[in-house]
Amino acid sequence: MVIDDKRKAVHEQIVSLVTQDPGLPRKGPSVAFWQEPAHAISTIQSPQLPTEVDIAIIGSGITGCSVSRTLLSNPKLRNKRIALFEARALTSGATGRNGGHLVSPAAVDFAAVASLFGAEKAAEVTRFSFRNLERFHEFVSTLDDDLRDASEVRKVQKVMNFLEPATFEHFKDSLRQFSAACPELSDQFKILSAEEAKAKYKFNESAGACEQPAGAVWPYRIITGLFAKLLKENPSRFSIDTNTPVTSVTYEAEKSSYRHKLQTPRGVVYADQVVYCTNAYTSHLIPQLRGKIFPFRGTMSTQSIAPNLPNHGARHSWSIYHEPKFDPATGTFTFGLYYMTQNAKTGDFFFGGEKQRLEEILVSDDTVVPTLPSQNLTSLMAGTFKSATGEPLKSNPRRIWSGIMGFTPDGMPMVGRLGKRLTGRPGDKEWAAVGFNGYGMDKCWLVGELLGAMIAGEDVTGRLPALYQITDERLNNLMAPRDVPARLFRL
Template identity: 40%
Template sequence: MLPATLSVTVLEARTLVSGATGRNGGHLVTASGHTFGPLAKQHGVEAAKQITRFSILNIERLMEMVKEMDQELQEACQIRDVLKVMAVGDEETWKAAKQSVLDFQQAVPEHQSYHRIIRKEDVPEPYRLLTGIYDRLLKKYSQRLAIEANTPVVGVEFSPISDSDHPYLITTPRGVIRAKKVIHCTNAYASHLLPKLAGRIYPFRGTMSVQKPGPALKNLGASRSWSLSHKASLDAETGFYDTGLYYLQQNALTGRIWIGNEPAYMKDILTSDDTYVPAEATKALSTVLPKFFLDGWGSETTSEIEAIWSGIQGHTADGLPIVGQIPEPLLETSGDDGQWMACGFNGYGMDKCWLTGEALAKMMFGEDVSDWFPQAYIVTEERLQKGLTSDRTLLKFAQIAKPGGVKSEKL
């Protein structure tokens, strides 16, 4: 709980929660089963175990919170328990995923039944959920919470001389406000206000669509969600990149399919421009469903897209979120110790963001969260020098383009 004397102002560049479904398929699910192996290899087994436990804890905490809310909000966000079915499209990906799940089950035995051939997840509508939460918070804390939409922050200046209690000048097109502390939740756009993060965190555009179900497709939205995974690929000559992942759910009321993916040219993926949808992504999304479902579209080779849009994810050089007090090397002024951040969820914010917010708030008030919050997420000077570098970002894509690997000194 915040001290009663403190207030919070949320500054949103666009409309409130405008990104909730812009890059989100509405899947409240952990990917820790098939990512445990890579996490353990890159960050160590203990770090992978802490990240895994945190992911599952985040889902459980968010579900508890929703179920404590009023019935109107629960019905509006359509949250429901479903079984998540992941189909794997190639042998190499299948073997790696299978071994990762076995490693996960051995390392985190209390959750060993969480990932099997079929695993359980929850499916909400993020926009309705979060706008509903904000609405209720505003009514309960109207004197202490202010939300300013369409108010982009264009500058943060540490200026303690004129007001040491509120040393930050926050500049927006609508005017300037002062703040005691500043929290950056800007994700892919973090380097706009923190230029030294450029390359360490970068924009990654995905595409989401709503499609009409095939005439013979059953509505399994109340009990199933799906994903299709295959090996990622990057054509070094043309720059065409396929992440190897489709994620989809079905609306339990209407039967419509919500499906997203990211196949496009690199110039259309590594961009902060979400004003258009790449033609390649549209083509892929319009042809995948008849291939994915044996029943549903009959002899048709394409599906009907009713709506399609793009959204920007925040990805990081080492594949982990960047959370905590912003260290001095990323700032412009010495003595600036009141800026914090929670950014770079690499397309998997649903199983991380809620508890990350709780952890960040506790850390700001001096509480120790190291026993449950992944310490690999904390932004430190050592991490900035080793894992969170622009060279690491370049190397990541170079290794996809050249499966045999490349030496970092060649970048």
């Protein structure tokens, strides 16, 4: 009875946390290794804040960059003025704080998605994820050599290591369903036994593993570099104003044009259309989305290992899986997923994953790096691999930071036109691409391109998964905040 009462109290705590106002991105965020040194335009501002723009984009992560590029390259919009606003430094949010892992979780998640939405829609989401990764690499191949080299974009083989037999069996069942629904993708996965995984990859522990194609990138460098390129190519049509948070959006119906009023600490901007690429912070500006998108604080690190492990960063990346665990006595939750890439030049590891108290997870403050996940990442990093000599490995954290992801109750991004139901404003010129549930790298670039196409008036039917779209039907059926504890925390 005591445990049941405790779980009930925790359930109510989660519901309260996911429905709160996330506020604006905090000043003085923890320093991510990716963002050192800062890009030359990291704090760029217009000499004078624009007063009227055709399209205002809020948020400077990978989605905001993709939307910007798509709009600027569309011939139909060649005379349109586009302005981007960022609350802090350029690309200082989740894109500049993540694991740098270009990988699809489709095989791991397929069974869960299919159980909720059916195999056909799960397959549509899966194919989109793989198309996004192909499209990102395809686009990167067109960039200047200097930017490609600085961004360290590379294709690798990801190794998923499962620590428990039950977790491994759940994955294999999900992979079977995935392979049946998407047979053209099934040959990209190779199952390894526990003995094979330990021998080939020197894991200390393994119940089995799976190899799949993936990629890695220095996310901050490539997105800030692309923004600099867009500014250079479109000096009269595109502006970026960092350290300029949009604190409110209202609608002035009496105006004949540019009716959306964006309030910032530096002044007012009027826009014809507004695009929200604000992820976890979206519901601060769109209160009707509270509970439908909410923040989740993750922890990332860069660590060196002694004695040195071989540098496989140009060939491999890794993920570690175990069953999610919640301790009701302490309120501590272990998410069950850790992810790792290795710098192909220095050998340093980028390692992230969550073991935190609930009140330290469902928050939007990335200025804080809690002690528990920091200690957990350090100890896990040291215990993941065996050294060549057999002596214990020791981890040396070079930097540990936090970042805020945007989650949704149904686990799917929210992409498309917002409409009066959500904004409370007349007109149909507000758009969003938010809520990537911790896996933006396999979705954001192509989502941004398709949202840009939608804003330009194009029909994207068949190109954007139905589960991603903002529709009345989805809003009516969207899992309530009260369902979040069961879906996300297994409560």
